[in-house]
Every structure is written in structure tokens, then in C-alpha cells.
Amino acid sequence: MKLPKAYEAGQYESDIYKLWEESGLFQADPNSSKPHFSMSMPPPNETSVLHMGSALFVTLQDIIARHQRQLGKDVLWLPGTDHAAIATNALIEKQLAEQGTDKHKIGREEFLKRTKEFVAANRDAIIVQLRAMGASCDWGRLRYTLDEALNRCVNEVFVKMWHDGLIYRGHRIVNWDPKLETTVSDDEVERIEKNEPLYTLQYGPFQIATARPETKFGDKYVVVHPDDKRYAQYEHGDTFEVDWLNGKVTATVIKDEAVEPKFGTGVMTITPWHDRTDFEIAERHGLEKDQIIDLKGKLLPIAGEFAGMKINEARPKIVEKLDKLGLLVKMEDRPHNIGLNSRGKGVIEPQIMLQWFIDVNRPAVNWKGQLRSLKEVMRAVVEDGDITIIPKRFEKTYYQWIDNLYDWCISRQIWWGHRVPVWYKGKGDKPEIYVGVRAPKGDGWQQDPDTLDTWFSSALWTWSTLVNQDLAKDYSLSLEDLLQKSGDFKTYHPTDVMETGWDILFFWVARMILATTYVTGEVPFKTAYLHGLVRTEEGKKMSKSDPDSIIDPMEVIPEFGTDALRLALVAGTTAGTDQRVGKTKIVANRNFCNKLWNIARYIQEALGENLRVVPVGRRVTSKSLANHWILNKLSICSEKVNKALANFKFHEAYEILYHFVWDDLADWYIEASKTEPNREVLNHVLENTLKIAHPFAPFVTETIWQNLEYDGLLAAQLWPEVASFDKPKAKQFEVIQSVVADARRVATILELKKPALYYSKAPILEANIELVKRLGRLGEVKASSEGLRLVNATEPVWLAVDKEQARKYRSALEKQIKELKADIERLKSRLASKNYKQNAPKELVEQTETELKEAKKQSGTIKHELDSLGN
RNA sequence: GGGUAAUUAGCUCAACGGCUAGAGCGCUUGAUUCACAUUCAAGAGGUUGUAGGUUCGAAUCCUGCAUUACCCACCA
Secondary structure (H helix, E strand, O other): OOOOOOOOHHHOHHHHHHHHHHHOOOOOOOOOOOOEEEEEOOOOEOOOOOOHHHHHHHHHHHHHHHHHHHOOOEEEEEOEEEOOHHHHHHHHHHHHHHOOOOHHHHHHHHHHHHHHHHHHHHHHHHHHHHHHOOOOOOHHHOEEOOOHHHHHHHHHHHHHHHHOOOEEEEEEEEEEEOOOOEEEOHHHEEEEEEEEEEEEEEEOOEEEEEOOHHHHHHOOEEEEOOOOHHHOOOOOOOEEEEEEOOEEEEEEEEEOOOOOOOOOOOEEEOOHHHOHHHHHHHHHHOOOOOOOEOOOOEEOHHHHHHOOOEHHHHHHHHHHHHHHOOOEEEEEEEEEEEEEEOOOOOEOEEEEEEEEEEOOOOOOEEEOOEEEOHHHHHHHHHHOOOOEEEOOHHHHHHHHHHHOOOOEEOEEOOOOOOEOOEEEEOOOOOOEEEEOOOOOOOOOOEEOOOEEOHHHHHOOHHHHOOOOOOHHHOOOOOHHHHHHHOHHHHHHOOEEEEEEEHHHHHHHHHHHHHHHHHHHOOOOEEEEEEEOOEEOOOOOEOOOOOHHHOOOHHHHHHHHOHHHHHHHHHHOOEOOEOEEOOHHHHHHHHHHHHHHHHHHHHHHHHHOOOOOOOOOOOOOOOOOHHHHHHHHHHHHHHHHHHHHHHOOOHHHHHHHHHHHHHHHHHHHHHHHHOOOOOHHHHHHHHHHHHHHHOOOOHHHHHHHHHHOOOOOOHHHOOOOOOOOOOHHHHHHHHHHHHHHHHHHHHHHHOOOOOOOEEEOOOHHHHOOHHHHHHHHOOOOEEEOOOOEEOOOOOOOEEEOOOHHHHHHOHHHHHHHHHHHHHHHHHHHHHHHOHHHHHHOOHHHHHHHHHHHHHHHHHHHHHHHHHHHHOO
């Protein structure tokens, strides 16, 4: 088919994707004799739609996958979606509220049914969008975190950890979100700074500071630093009577190093039930703990007349009462950190609760023959180089996170998710307990109502997705057997690359390392590449609460094409660094796609009807200098792009490709070929340029490939092998370029139209007169030596101008000679330094010498020219 | 309080101890229907935040300072 004038992406993309998918090209084959390459897709949340962040990860991973296929590997890029427990649960609850009901009214079963219906619909939308982005993943292996087999893996790991003493149930202080009524992990708590009053209260003989007067009802311990001389007269354990909020209380003095003597008065009272520091102090000294606030965020009867009130409502009233009692010494505004749930932004209220935890400090993991704690293993795999994190600086962030890691609270009080695989029989404090992959036999067992943190199941993602789905139904197999009998697991695990955003380094990357090393004895991936976040053109975070800030990929694609979007994302990306994306960037890259298209269009016309002038391969006959030159450039481009991709330098790879296509191929070679078209070379260069560009811009390249009726699918082609060429001849083309460039430059300055060019003793020009004429937009080109000497050309050439015009050029020459003089001085002084000659590499010194020689020579030429111009 | 980065052309970013610090967008001048105005040609524009240091050589390494962003942490 003859290509139309402009590339209209929307006309081709969906057909092209269908072509790929039906070919089976994206399917991995564990039995293949090719080397294997594997990568898991970070499963998008089912509640969300594809945003720019997802567009970025699809683009980068697709580039990796397509490039690996081109290198002749069997590639598994495994897609999937995540059940996103808290986010989904919250969304459904909101829907219910809008319908005037709630989850308790409809019951657990109905709630789960509705949620399933909702996510199923949404999942389909996400998958459509991933395809629209061109994702070349293996859809036959699509997984979902709540799949039966994955659920079994979750249960198996829970049970295994339980038996190893890595999972325990206990009363610990946790982050409670009264809004969503669930616990969340430490990582899910987001802190914001707010100016709030800090109250100083009179507590018996002491003055204490607090930002939360509403928690002070139960306070019966005052804590001071053991070395604080101001309070040396009090002994640890001393008691005294205090007139307090609701009457007299007996207070006890506690000495603990957690108190900072410099803060306020150096005295504090503690609320162990609602503060982690206080909790730890209480634990150390065996103190009593009282609950003040309930799980809905309301005050309990201990608060007397304030019982039942919400905190915000109660606080001013309590302060008022303190004032009346004469207990309020002063209040002043101070910045204060408030914990919010990152999902839903509910204010976190620490609570002591009976929950399930993962012990990160117990040495129960066999790693490389040593029994270590989860923390130690997580640290070791990165320190030992089993896992490489790109960029490297995130290793430090990762270590810091490990150092501050507490036991991981994994139980959630929501219904959507993997249910805790524990059953209880009997009531009271100590029921009979059963921990198992499946429900216990017999009557009277009740399953724990809680579900597991989403990240617990995501932590297993690299391998739980590779478990054989049918074998997973056979519960006579142990988890170990199951893994060993799963062909995909044996072939594709550990995965090669994990490509994801740095913002989920802790949530996900670290947790995968934790769980996978423990269960499989293998790392989940060898390299973790962390990309930056996509921001708006103004540098703002794209957020749902500010819809104007969002550029929706699904709106960009129909207007500019998927490739334009992909290229725009690649053009701005460096590992770990956030980038800004706006319309201008997308337009610029749409233009690049159109450039490729028009190159193909020109070559199609040049090739005529008989497209396949040369069989695929390296046999082409080059005649002209330009032919050799472009093949040289093509081979350099191919090599550099290949290397940059191998090193995850996506941005660099694209830049090399971009300039090869636009500058070398379009602006020089195609223009040159108009004088002397070489169908074989044109064909060869186009074919291989398409291959190199394909991972970046798969749609336009494949569309061209199909329209030009090349064999098979471009997506199935291997990385180019460039035809042989003659290097010295390639170099000679650069002589022509230098002459052309200088002629153009001078002609522009002097406003000449089609001037004549003269040359003397220049066989290269002599043999390429037509070419020089065309490229340089020149009139006549012949042997002579008059007019204005083109001093920047590497051959002796002159532009035919009259004396008057030539004089106009004097100032340009004078300026240039001035600059040359400075250069010569600089080079001379560099060479004059003994240390330079001794220490710098030989090539560099030689290069400097050459430069100096050339600068001197050119300076001579210009002087001579100036002299001959006269005044 | 601890940490990580950023600071380079008007804007957005590259350059990871060695050519004259590059690119895209924008800007200036010119071209015109022969692949592409989603084009072509030519050009202007930078003392690399700041003060020192190491080195034959520094945007790059080190130290201090300034500004900004982010992450972590139990200052009540």
C-alpha cells in the first residue's frame, strides 16, 4: 500500500496490536532452547485506571521485553492486576454509603460479591489500556493477586512462617485508622506537619507539655530522664497525689532515657495505649495501660463527662476545663507531626490491639547456610550484590528503612483480601487455634475475620504467579513440591528485572525480597530498576484531587498516538529522577514518528514496485561515499543503542536513535541519495532502522513494516546486523559534509542564492559534483580558485563572490581568527605543562598536538585569505 | 534530628575526571510546494548556585555556605 502523507496513529494501532497478539509472539516458552528472560509486571490496582505513571512503566518494560526478544531470547513478561485491598474496600464502602447502606447491613458475603463484580469490570478496562500502550506481555499467563493458586501461596507462606515462629499474634501498638476502621502498616502512615497548640499543664509538682490534652485522663506516670538533676530528689517509683482532670489520682515517678531533658520542662506523662514511645516506656517498666479512645475515635467512659465525644469536639472543652481547674499553665503554637493514612487520609490513632505480626528480628531464615533474621537477609542480598538496585543511591535509602523496621503488622480489619488462614474454637481469652492452608475438619471452627495486608500477597508476586495453576489445586503437594513441579517457576525464577517506581521501594520491592528469599531461597529478581514519578509540566504531582493536573494517557493516545506518548516518556527519564511531561513534549515526539513515516514513504517511492530488491541480510552493494557513510553511522547507532539499553539508559538510547534518524538518515543520507539512489542501501538502512526504533515506537515501525510488505512481523525480527562498508570511504563523505556546511553558512551570511563553488586539487569533490551542488544548494561547481576561500572546509574551496561581497565577510573572518588565537594559546600552554605530558593518557596528548597543528594551519589560511581580500 | 538528591541556555533536562559543556522546546534570520510546514537551512543564547580545596585537567571528586524538593525518625 502506498503510504499517505502523514502518519495517523489511530488508524493502525489496534490492528497492529491484534496482529502481534495473534501471532503468539508475546507468549513465553519454557521449553525453548533460547536463553530465557523474565520480568514481572507490577500489577496495577484494579480500582484505578491507567495513568501517566502506569504509562511510564509499561513503556520502559515493553522496551526491555522487545529488546530482549530482539536479542534472541525467550521472553516472559508476566502481566497481572492487584486486588488493592484497602483502596478497593474503601471505594465499595463509599458506593454503599451513597446507596444509603453499609457493609454491616449487607453482610460479608454480599459485600464480597459486589466487590468482585466491580473489580471484574474494572480489570477489563485496565487490560484494554495496557494493550493500547502496546504492552507485549504474555496474556496467557495473566494473574490476579486473588487467584486461587495465589491465595494458596499466601496461605502456605503464612503457615510456614507461623511454624518458624516468624508470624505471631499479640497485643502491640498499631496504627489504627478510625475512618476506614482498620490497622495500617508503618509505611502506610504519612506524616504532615501542622501548627497546633502545645499545652503546658500543671501535674502535681511538675509541669508537663502535651499537644493532646484529650488523652491525658488516664495519666498516672510522670517520666523524667535519669540524669536530669532538676528532678534528682525524686526516686524512680516514688508516688504522689495529684489533683487531675476528674479528681485525685496517684502518680508514680518513672525514670527513662527516652525523655529528652531539653524539651519543655523535661517531664512528661505517658499514654501508653495511644503512643508508641509511651508504649515502649510502659513495656520497659511494666506499667499499666489504659485505653482512652475507642476504635471509632470517640472518648471512653474514663473521660467522664466527655465520654462519647469525638476528639476534635472534645479537645477545646477539655482545655476549657483544665483552665477552670487552674491546671493550664500556658499554650503556644508549635509545629507538630500528625499521622495520616496514605489511603483515605484518616487521622491515625495509635491503639493497642490484638493483631498478627511478622517478626523481622528472629533469626529463623536459612540464607546461604546461615540462620538469619528477615532484616539481616534483606540487607545481605543487596550488600552481597545478589540484587542490584538502580540507581545505586537507593541502596542507602533501603538500608535506612531496614534499620528502622519494626515488626510488620499484617492483619487488616477489612473484608476484601486474603483472609487470615487461622481458625478458632471456643470462646474467651484462650480459644483453641488452628493455623492451616485449608479450613480444619470438624465443627465449631470460626475463621479469623481479618484479611492480610495487600503487600503480603504482592510480596510473593515474582513466584506465586509462576506456580502451576492446576497443580496448585492438589493439596497433597507441599509448597516446596509445588514450586519444584512448576515448569515456569523452574525456568523463569529468579526473574531478571524488576522495573517499578521508587515510591514503592519499601512497600513492595523490600517486601518481595523479604518473602521470596525466605520461601524460595532465591532472590525475587536480579536487578531492580526504579523509575521516577511523572509530574505535570509545572512540576506538580498529578493527583486525583486536582483533575486539571492530570494528563490522561487515554486522551493523549487517540490524538497523538501511543508511540508519541511512549517516546515523550522515554525522552525525559533517568533512573530514580522525577520528570515533567506536558503536551509540548508529546508533540515533539509525534513529529519524530512522522519523520520515520516519511523516510519510509520516500524510500518506498524510491524503491518502486519491486520492494524486495535485496534479500534480508547483509549483502548490499555500496557504491557512493554516502552509502558507506550511512552504513557506518547505522552500525554505530545500532551498537550504541544496544549498549545503552543493556545498561538501562533508556533516555540515552532514544537520543542516539533520534539523532541518527533525523540528522544522519533524513537530513544527510536521503538528501544525498536523491542524486544517486541506491535501492539496496536504502532498503537495508530502512529495514534496520525500523528494527532499532521498534522497542521505542513499536506501532509506527510495525505499520511501516507491514505496509512495505517486508517479511513477517517486525516485532519478531532480531537485532540488526549491519552490512559491511568501507571505513575510509565513509570518512570521505565527511569531507563533502564539511564543504557543504561551510558553503551553506557563508551563503546565508552573505545572502547568496545558488552561488558557484570552485575547488582545486580536490578529487573527492571532483567525483561528486552533482552531490555537492544539491546538498550545498550551489550553482556551478567546477575547478578554479578564485572568490572567497571557505576556510572551515577541509578541502581547498572557494565561493564565487565579487570583491564587495567578500569584504562583508572580513569581520566574520577576523572574529574567527581571534578565537583561533585563543585556542592556540590554550593548547600551547596545555602542552607546555610537564605534568600534562606525563600524566595524561597518550592519546589525549596526541590529540592535543593534532588540534594545535590544525588550528595553526587554519589560522594561516585565514590570514592569507584576509590579506588577499585587501581592505 | 538523620538521610537522599537537586541547583547547567528563556523553559525542561543530558553530560557520571579528559575534544570548543550538549539536546528538545522556545527565540532570530532565511527557504517553499521535488518524503515530511508534524518541513528545511543558518544563527543567537551558558563564568555550570556560592566560597574554598584536591588534580596536569573539575559541571563532575572533597569541605563549608545558600536555596529547593523528597524520604526517614518516639521531641511529648
